[in-house]
Amino acid sequence: xxxxxxxxxxTRALGRRRKALYVSSPIGLGHAQRDVAIxxxxxxxxxxxxxxxxxxxxxxxxxxxxxxxxHPMSAELASESAHIAAESSGHDLNAFQAIRRMDEILLANxxxxxxxxAEGHYDLVVGDEAWDIDYYLHENxxxxxxxxxxxxxxxxxxxxxxxxxxEAFVTADYNAEMIEHVExxxxxxxxxxxxxxPDDIVPDDFGPGLPSIRDWTERHFAFxxxxxxxxxxxxxxxxxxxxxxxxxxSDERVVLVTVGGSGVGEALLRRVIASxxxxxxxxxxxxxxxxxxxxxxxxxxxxxxxxxxxxFVPSLYRHLAACDLAVVQGGLTTTMELAAARRPxxxxxxxxxxxxxxxxxxxxxxxxxxxxxxxxxxxxEVIAEAIAxxxxxxxxxxxxxxxxxxxxAALVAQxx
Amino acid sequence: MTAARLSGPSAEPSAEDAGSREQHxxxxxxxxxxxxxxxxxxxxxxxxxxEPTVLLLPTWSIIHSRLWKLQIPDLxxxxxxxxxxxxxxxxxxxxxxADAYAETxxxxxxxxxMDATETDRxxxxxxxxxxxxxxxxxxEYPERVAGAVFIGPALPLRRTIPxxxxxxxxxxxxxxxxxxxxxxxxxxxxxxxxxxxxxFGECFSEAHSTKPTDDAxxxxxxxxxxxxxxxxxAPGLRDRDDVLARCARVRCPVLVIHGAxxxxxxxxxxxxxxxxxxxxxxxxxxxGHIPNVRDPVQVNxxxxxxxxxxxxxx
Numbered sequence: 001x002x003x004x005x006x007x008x009x010x011t012r013a014l015g016r017r018r019k020a021l022y023v024s025s026p027i028g029l030g031h032a033q034r035d036v037a038i039x040x041x042x043x044x045x046x047x048x049x050x051x052x053x054x055x056x057x058x059x060x061x062x063x064x065x066x067x068x069x070x071h072p073m074s075a076e077l078a079s080e081s082a083h084i085a086a087e088s089s090g091h092d093l094n095a096f097q098a099i100r101r102m103d104e105i106l107l108a109n110x111x112x113x114x115x116x117x118a119e120g121h122y123d124l125v126v127g128d129e130a131w132d133i134d135y136y137l138h139e140n141x142x143x144x145x146x147x148x149x150x151x152x153x154x155x156x157x158x159x160x161x162x163x164x165x166x167e168a169f170v171t172a173d174y175n176a177e178m179i180e181h182v183e184x185x186x187x188x189x190x191x192x193x194x195x196x197x198p199d200d201i202v203p204d205d206f207g208p209g210l211p212s213i214r215d216w217t218e219r220h221f222a223f224x225x226x227x228x229x230x231x232x233x234x235x236x237x238x239x240x241x242x243x244x245x246x247x248x249x250s251d252e253r254v255v256l257v258t259v260g261g262s263g264v265g266e267a268l269l270r271r272v273i274a275s276x277x278x279x280x281x282x283x284x285x286x287x288x289x290x291x292x293x294x295x296x297x298x299x300x301x302x303x304x305x306x307x308x309x310x311x312f313v314p315s316l317y318r319h320l321a322a323c324d325l326a327v328v329q330g331g332l333t334t335t336m337e338l339a340a341a342r343r344p345x346x347x348x349x350x351x352x353x354x355x356x357x358x359x360x361x362x363x364x365x366x367x368x369x370x371x372x373x374x375x376x377x378x379x380x381e382v383i384a385e386a387i388a389x390x391x392x393x394x395x396x397x398x399x400x401x402x403x404x405x406x407x408x409a410a411l412v413a414q415x416x
Numbered sequence: 417m418t419a420a421r422l423s424g425p426s427a428e429p430s431a432e433d434a435g436s437r438e439q440h441x442x443x444x445x446x447x448x449x450x451x452x453x454x455x456x457x458x459x460x461x462x463x464x465x466x467e468p469t470v471l472l473l474p475t476w477s478i479i480h481s482r483l484w485k486l487q488i489p490d491l492x493x494x495x496x497x498x499x500x501x502x503x504x505x506x507x508x509x510x511x512x513x514a515d516a517y518a519e520t521x522x523x524x525x526x527x528x529x530m531d532a533t534e535t536d537r538x539x540x541x542x543x544x545x546x547x548x549x550x551x552x553x554x555x556e557y558p559e560r561v562a563g564a565v566f567i568g569p570a571l572p573l574r575r576t577i578p579x580x581x582x583x584x585x586x587x588x589x590x591x592x593x594x595x596x597x598x599x600x601x602x603x604x605x606x607x608x609x610x611x612x613x614x615x616f617g618e619c620f621s622e623a624h625s626t627k628p629t630d631d632a633x634x635x636x637x638x639x640x641x642x643x644x645x646x647x648x649x650a651p652g653l654r655d656r657d658d659v660l661a662r663c664a665r666v667r668c669p670v671l672v673i674h675g676a677x678x679x680x681x682x683x684x685x686x687x688x689x690x691x692x693x694x695x696x697x698x699x700x701x702x703x704g705h706i707p708n709v710r711d712p713v714q715v716n717x718x719x720x721x722x723x724x725x726x727x728x729x730x
Contacts, residue, residue, distance in 0.1 A: 078442035078489060086440040101439040103627055107712050108442035108489035114713070140713045170626050177624040 011121070018049045018416055021071070021122045021146070023113065024059045025129035026080045029260060030333025032062035033229035034195070034405065035128050039068070041409030046416065054116055057081060071120075076112045078105040088264040091375045092351035096157050096171060099131065106132035114143060122146045124416045129153075137188050138181035144188060147415040151408065153195040153332055154359040155221070156206055156213040160352045171354075172207025179206065182220055190415040193408055194221040197401075200363045222411050227404035232340040235321035242322040253283055253391055256323040257290040258316060260331060266296050268348055271380060272327050276307050278384035283391060289323075291316070317341070325391050327383075330356030330372075332363070339369035340400035344390045346383070348375045369397045438482070442489040450508075451528040456516060459507035460500035460529045464492030468562045468728055470719075471538040472499040473526060476545040476570075477517070477647050478615070479635040480506030483543065486712035491719065494729040498538065500529055504647060505639040512642075517650035523552040530560060539563040539723060543708060544570040544681065547689070548653050555662035563669045563726050565719055568678055568705045569689050571659045572652065575682040586648055601648070604641035612636040618679045621704040628709045663692035670695025671722045673715060675703030696722075 020042070024035040032055075043049050052071040053063050056079060063070055083105055087098035110132040117125065127133045128151045137144050157171040182189065194201070194217060201214040235242065248254045257272045259265020269290055280286045288307045292298045298309040313319050320326055320334070321341040328334045330349030338345045347370045349356035364370050371390055373383070445461035452458075461481065470491050472484040480501040491497050501508040503525065504517060511517070526549060530538060539562050542550040547569030554561045582590070583599030590597050597603070598614045616632040653659055670693040674686030683699065690697035698718050700707050708715040724730040 076493060083440040100627055104439070104485045104489070105442045107486045110713065111490040111493075111716060136713055139711070143713070173624055173626055 016121065018046050018124075019120065019122050020049060020051045020124040020126060020416065021054055021117060021120060022051050022126045023054045023128065023130040023133060025131075026056050026059045027084055027129070028331055028333060029058060030229075030331070030336075031128045032059040033333070034227040035059075035126075036062060036066050036068065037227060037229040037405035038126075038408045038412070041406045042413060045409060045413040049416075052120070052122075054113060071116060073112055073116050078108045080105055080109075085264070088350075090351075091264070091267040091348065092353075093264060094160065094163070094352040095350075095355050096159070096167070096174075097163075100170070100174070106135065110136040117145050124149065124412070126412060127151065134189070135181075138185055141185050141188060147190045148188060149191040149193065149412045149415060150189045151193045151195060151224075154202075154355055155194065155217045156202065156204065156359075158202070158204060158354040158358050160354050160357065162352055168207070172210060175206035175210055179210065179216065189220075191411055192221045193411055194223050195225075195227055195404065195408070196363065197223055197225055199366050200226075202359055202362045204358075224408035224411065225401035225404040226336060226340075227408060228337060228340045228400060228402070229405065230317065231402060232321070232342075232400065233402070235318065235341050239322060242318060246319060246322050248287075248322055252285045252287045253324045254322070255279070255286065255288045255325045255327060255387060255391075256319055257288060257327045258320070258334070259291075259293060259329055260334065264350065265293065265329060266301075268327075268329065268375065269296065269301060271375075271378070272383055273301060273303050273307050273309075275380035275383035275387065276304055278381055279387045280306055282384060282388035286387075289319075291319075325387060327387070330360055332356075332360045335360060335364055335370055336367075336400060339364065339367045339397050342395045342397055344393050344395065345370045346373050346386050346390060347371070348373045348378065351375060367398045367400065441485070443492060447533075449532060451525065451532050453521075453524060453528055454516070456503055456509045456511050456521075458500055458503055458509070458525045458529070460498060460533070462533055463488055463497040463499075464495060466495045466729055468723065468726065469496040469498060469535050469538040470723070471526060471530065471535075471540050472497065473540055473542040473546040473550055474500060474502035474505075474522065475543045477502040477504030477639060478612070478644055479632055480508075480638065482506075482631070482635055483706075484541075484708070487541070487708055487716060487719065490716045491723075494720070495723060496535075498529060498533060498535065500525065504643045505635070510639065510643045512646070514646045514649035515651075517647045519548045519552055519650075519652045521650075522549040523556075526553060527557065527560065536560070537562045539565065539726070539728075541565040541567070541719060542569070543567045543706065547571050551653065551659065551662045551666070554668060555665040558665075558667045561668050563671075563722065564666065564693075564695075565671045565673065565722055566686065566689055566695075567673045567708055567715065568675060568681055569672065569686055570681045571685060571689065572655050573659055573685045573688060574656050575685055577679055577682055579679075601641075601645045604645060608641040609633070609637065611641075619705040620710060621677055621679050622702070622710050625704075625710060628706065631709075632706075659689075660692050663689060666693045669722070669726050671698065671718065672696070673698045673700065673707060673718055675700045675705060675707050677702055678705045680705040 025031045039051050052069050054071050055074050056077045083102050124147045126149045134150050157174045159168040159171045198218055201217050205212050259268055276288050290309045292311055298311050301309050303309045317337050326338055326345040328347050330347045335347050445463050447462040450457045450459050481499040484499055504510050540550045547566050550564050554564050580596045582596040587601055593603055598611050604611050612633045616629045620628045672686045672690040672695050674683045676683045
């Protein structure tokens with residue numbers, strides 16, 4: 001008898017189906033949604049393609065609803081979202097330092113990845129802001145075993161003023177290392193995709209004596225346009241039906257307040273809720289719905305009459321598409337969903353979050369979407385005034401691309 | 417005698433820990449405890465399960481067991497991993513007499529922790545000064561040591577790194593604080609942080625090493641100049657003959673990993689330890705003194721191969 005542990009198998013190359021390992025960043029909610037859309041488009045281009053996902057919470061939740069196949073070794077990944085939550089407080093998250101302080105988790109997860117690709121006979125790895133894979137493959141180029149497609153919606157670590165000279169030095173050093181990596185080992189990224197257009201790239205340099213981020217990115221990346229992961233057209237056209245379905249009356253002005261799934265949003269929620277009485281005096285029929293998310297106890301927020309606090313709503317993007325105005329943090333996914341659905345919104349980037357304050361803000365400015373709000377100076381009165389004035393603002397946003405997932409998939413499909 | 421206390425699986429860190437002191441870990445210990453010897457309490461952690469047990473030894477008390485943060489989560493996927501804070505730093509006591517920092521004391525702490533955790537034998541992994549206690553254990557307690565990995569071993573083999581000559585005048589009052597003249601008790605008392613920044617700048621000589629350097633300086637600030645001065649006055653391995661005699665008595669498999677650009681200890685020292693123990697030598701070109709932090713993938717894979725070669729799970 002042959003015991004199972006002594007059996008191994010190997011499939012002849014031409015007998016193999018195409019096989020990809022997809023790694024989607026768990027930081028923020030948007031990567032999973034766009035990656036599922038890209039995966040669908042990839043399968044159209046390569047119908048024999050099998051995709052495994054090396055993924056962790058909250059990406060796994062999205063993948064499960066789409067019936068995607070999660071690699072069992074995913075269970076061995078260390079949690080990035082728990083780390084990010086631990087790095088946040090109030091309305092503040094120094095995103096650069098948080099990633100930098102995640103070195104231990106990134107290395108641990110790279111080692112898991114290394115074992116997965118050592119055994120999986122994958123043709124392709126797609127890494128959507130999979131920092132661990134990109135960094136450590138450049139550090140250990142001989143460990144590359146598959147084609148590698150790298151994807152990101154921002155390029156360049158940027159310092160925040162509170163970080164002073166030291167943060168400016170360290171971000172530049174991180175950028176310099178990345179540039180050296182990519183230029184010395186162009187063979188690591190078979191395809192690098194910027195999720196956006198060249199005009200979405202910030203006008204800054206990588207640091208003193210380093211290239212312009214835009215020039216360099218245009219030389220080293222292909223561009224997919226923005227990827228929403230859903231088609232906004234039916235939401236825009238069917239908005240009246242959607243409002244009826246969600247119970248929004250035609251004589252109501254519905255303000256939706258949402259802060260994503262983390263506990264970081266509580267400070268903003270409280271402040272926006274506090275603006276309600278003032279805002280309601282300025283706007284007839286104002287109704288405020290605040291979505292607390294899984295980590296904040298709705299009853300703890302002390303909402304006044306007229307404000308409904310809900311723990312959760314299914315298909316948040318449909319609520320966002322139906323509302324009259326949204327109040328949100330400065331994350332790319334939610335703000336761009338609102339831009340795509342052509343709704344007015346106020347956005348409050350987290351303090352010291354370079355991506356929300358600089359990269360995302362630059363992009364939203366290009367689309368002409370949303371009103372930037374500074375949390376530090378926004379009293380409830382300031383917020384009430386902004387709600388009242390933005391509710392009636394005409395929507396002249398630049399249209400958001402709808403072919404981003406297909407463009408990204410076409411770029412990736414060329415390397416398998 | 418050893419008094420061990422095993423607390424249960426340690427939970428997520430408190431908000432205070434996460435926010436200010438220590439960054440969120442990839443993996444938390446399954447058990448923690450202290451051993452106490454002669455009134456000195458030493459803190460240890462236990463992770464995972466699987467043979468062989470790997471004991472990640474402390475290095476010089478200038479830093480503590482977070483030194484191994486890039487090894488623990490990976491090795492603990494296959495093996496049981498023990499680590500402890502050296503007397504003088506981390507969550508271990510800071511004794512106030514030099515003899516308490518003798519090499520034999522660190523070695524005895526390791527044995528006490530193995531006893532407390534019911535560990536008959538372990539593979540020892542050491543960095544730099546950790547080589548001294550590893551060599552004490554491997555030469556005097558061969559039945560407890562299943563293998564030894566030495567990374568950038570710091571042993572009295574009489575080779576001096578060019579430029580380090582000034583560090584021999586540890587207790588003298590010097591005219592200068594330039595370079596290795598900072599390796600001096602008076603300077604440490606004057607500007608301890610300045611010494612840490614200089615020393616770890618030398619340790620992490622590779623470009624783009626701001627994070628490892630910041631980490632190490634922060635760990636260094638968890639102890640103080642007086643404790644570190646005591647470690648310099650404490651008896652270590654005697655001399656070159658002592659080291660080579662102990663190497664000759666090592667019976668277990670040995671792996672030595674050494675950065676060719678190490679500015680703290682010559683790569684030739686590492687080669688000599690490999691030769692003298694009949695061990696395997698891995699030379700990391702371009703690497704500095706702490707490759708387990710700066711080239712963690714290579715070091716982890718080398719340790720994994722070594723463990724597999726002596727019967728661990730591949």
